[in-house]
Amino acid sequence: MKLLDAINEFVFGPVPTVDAARPFALEPDRRTVMIIDDDPALLDTVQLILHEAGFNVLKTDRGVKGLEVLDYIPRDVRVILLDFQMPDLNGERTLQLLRKINPRVKVVALTGVPPEQLPPGYLNGVSKLIRKPFRNEELIQTLTALCDE
Numbered sequence: 001m002k003l004l005d006a007i008n009e010f011v012f013g014p015v016p017t018v019d020a021a022r023p024f025a026l027e028p029d030r031r032t033v034m035i036i037d038d039d040p041a042l043l044d045t046v047q048l049i050l051h052e053a054g055f056n057v058l059k060t061d062r063g064v065k066g067l068e069v070l071d072y073i074p075r076d077v078r079v080i081l082l083d084f085q086m087p088d089l090n091g092e093r094t095l096q097l098l099r100k101i102n103p104r105v106k107v108v109a110l111t112g113v114p115p116e117q118l119p120p121g122y123l124n125g126v127s128k129l130i131r132k133p134f135r136n137e138e139l140i141q142t143l144t145a146l147c148d149e
Helices: 003-012 040-052 063-072 091-101 136-148
Strands: 031-036 055-060 077-082 106-111 128-131
Touching: 031 040, 031 063, 031 136, 040 055, 040 136, 055 063, 063 077, 063 091, 077 091, 077 136, 091 106, 106 136, 128 136
Parallel strands: 031 055, 031 077, 077 106, 106 128
Antiparallel strands: none
């Protein structure tokens, strides 16, 4: 293992691996979204809501893991729900790195931070801001509209 890889694993935790023989099981008739948020309860709840609404849902609790997933399947992910306040990489830095992997992916800021407290680079880089707590219908309508663009 390279020193940089060992440092990254120590700082960010183990990087998820994907078995090439068993790639992500994405249903072909569903649009794919990814949630990057450090709140496990929110990840599970949003995954359930969106799956029932007809989406493939990938979820990860850290920005670096989301980057790894997007790097593996950059064209499959249509929209990313991105929290702002996360350990290791915050939403703004994660957004910058996501754009390097796929500049066209749509990103929805999903945060409890008031808009006036968010950096302009983060706000200007997202397609939409949804404040926590949110209504399920608002989330589904937003994702459907962005996927259909």
